[in-house]
Amino acid sequence: MRNEPELRLIGLSKTFPGRKGVPEVRALEDISLQLHRGELACLVGPSGCGKTTLLRIAAGLERPSEGKVLLGEEEVSFPGGQVGLVFQQSALFPWRTALRNVSFGLEMRRGRDRRWAEEEARDFLYTVGMEGFERRYPRELSGGMQQRVAIARSLAVRPRVLLLDEPFGSLDAQSRNSLQEFLVELWGRTGLTMLFVTHNVDEAVFLGERVFAMTPRPGRLHRVYEVGLGYPRDRTSPAFVEIRREILSYLSQVEKAPGGGS
Amino acid sequence: MAGKPFPWQRDELHPAARRALSVCGPLAFLGLWQLFGAAGWLGATPSPYAVARALVRLVTHGDPFLKKTLWAHAGASLLRILCGFAIAAAAGTGLGMLMGWSRVARQMLRPVVEMMRPIPPFAWIVLAILWFRMGDAPAVFIVFLGAFFPVLLNVASGMESYDRVLGEAAATLGASPLQVLFRVALPAALPHVFTGLRVGLGVAWMSLIAAEMVGVGGSGLGLLIESSKAVWDLEYAVAGMVVIGTVGLLLDLAMRGMEAHFLRWR
Structure with a gap:
């Protein structure tokens, strides 16, 4: 059960074609990784290393130049509810209330009416602790609340895998920490397979059972760290600090190495 | 303080x-x-009092030339603007969505639209009469032309400029391309749609009055002004202008009310 692969990225490369005066960009170079069912994994790397491109390919929003994405045994080549994606900026629909943002995906299903969708959505809004905010519009919510709603919106269509693209990147340190704790707790309750992308090593070590390290130009997957600490984690514990130091020094090393970065 | x-x-x-x-x-x-x-500085311009008196007579006795009451004239103009505007809003939104969504449609339609847009609706009057003959139809057509282009161009630009991330988010939630168009792109472009509707309604109202002034439709607030000139009753002309301004203002207020309701999420 637990060690079955749920999402497999196989030999993914991506080249963005150049234009006049702009050379083509090799964004990803032969990236392979597997997510086990029910795993919470993190992908860490500096800005511009192709993390977002990788997630967009995994979600079916972009096609790889080479390689493929398998969900179970099926290939993912277009978006559609099976692989959820939480964006860096919440990407909530500003004209819909919190509740109706969450019910959006359910309303899109054939033969499902709005009332049913809203009843379902209510449960998911409660799951992320947003009880009482059903009728608020996104602009009336703080950044952290918006991300909670965005997570609930993704959960509501019951995806098999949830991808998160630096979802807490624009939040202040306080809300960032509390949302990290919330995510660990949510994962514990739902057992959902998640891939969390961040440039923040501290965040990656706090969340991930495994941490994948990526480096830029072209984006390559270098190493996998098994964090091996129980939850909830203590950021100040020696083991935590040690693994954090290890990843940081590794990333700065490949950054500086010739050919490994800028 | x-x-x-x-x-x-x-x-x-x-x-x-x-x-x-x-x-x-x-x-x-x-x-x-x-x-x-x-003080005698305004020549033959009627005084506010004379205009008010004319307004009352318009309601009770009708205008001096056609003997139609203010309600008949205003009602005729209102009917024309509502019909023409409804058609223009529907057609402009539909075609604007197509132009905003499909690059092929955009490339084909843009030159035609850009060429026709600077033609004042009133300049179509000859063709309007040729095509639609008598009655309300030519006037409705002029209203349509006045509102259609502002709606079309604003909807198209709204569809082009909406935040693509919202469409992608919808797609990852299982929305089909058609659902993204109608349930995401269109509501996201709604502020632009309303800008187009309001501008279009204003242009349409002015164009309609101009068309009525040359006799299209045989009634209406534009004709009221024009026919008052024929019998040299200037207070009736100014009274007609006051009504035109008031109705235009009310139409815009109604539009703003709708906008405030539909864009309350902003």
């Missing part, structure tokens, strides 16, 4: 003061008009 030092920091006026001021302005205008008229 002392006033704030910089103009951009000034507090909002008190609501009562705001109301009072927005009544004072028009009253002062009417006062000056009456005064200057009494």
Whole structure:
């Protein structure tokens, strides 16, 4: 059960074609990784290393130049509810209330009416602790609340895998920490397979059972760290600090190495 | 409290003061008009009092030339603007969505639209009469032309400029391309849609009055002004202008009300 692969990225490369005066960009170079069912994994790397491109390919929003994405045994080549994606900026629909943002995906299903969708959505809004905010519009919510709603919106269509693209990147340190704790707790309750992308090593070590390290130009997957600490984690514990130091020094090393970065 | 030092920091006026001021302005205008008229500075321009009297006679006896009441004229104009505007809103939104969504449609339609847009709706009057003959139809057509292009171009630009991330988010939630178009792109473009509707309604109203002034439709507020000129009853012409301004204002207020309701999420 637990060690079955749920999402497999196989030999993914991506080249963005150049234009006049702009050379083509090799964004990803032969990236392979597997997510086990029910795993919470993190992908860490500096800005511009192709993390977002990788997630967009995994979600079916972009096609790889080479390689493929398998969900179970099926290939993912277009978006559609099976692989959820939480964006860096919440990407909530500003004209819909919190509740109706969450019910959006359910309303899109054939033969499902709005009332049913809203009843379902209510449960998911409660799951992320947003009880009482059903009728608020996104602009009336703080950044952290918006991300909670965005997570609930993704959960509501019951995806098999949830991808998160630096979802807490624009939040202040306080809300960032509390949302990290919330995510660990949510994962514990739902057992959902998640891939969390961040440039923040501290965040990656706090969340991930495994941490994948990526480096830029072209984006390559270098190493996998098994964090091996129980939850909830203590950021100040020696083991935590040690693994954090290890990843940081590794990333700065490949950054500086010739050919490994800028 | 002392006033704030910089103009951009000034507090909002008190609501009562705001109301009072927005009544004072028009009253002062009417006062000056009456005064200057009494002083003989405005030539044959009718006084506000004469205009008010004409308004009352328009309601009770109708205009001096066609003997149609104010309600008949205003009703005819309103019917035309509502019909023409409804058609233009529907067609402009539909075609605008197509132009905003499909690059092929955009490339093909843009040159045609850009060439036709600068033609004043009133310039179509000859063709309108040729095609639609008599009655309300040519006037409705002129209204349609006035509203259609502003709606079309604003909808198209709204569809082009909406935040693509929203469409992608919808797709990852299982929305089909058609659902993304109607349930995401269209509501996201709604602020642009309303801009187009409001501009279009204003242009359409002015175009309609111009068309009525050359006799299209055989009634309407435009014809009221024109026919008053024929019998040299200037107070009726000015009364007609006052009604045109008032109805135009009410139409815009109705549009703003709808906008405030549908864009309350902003």
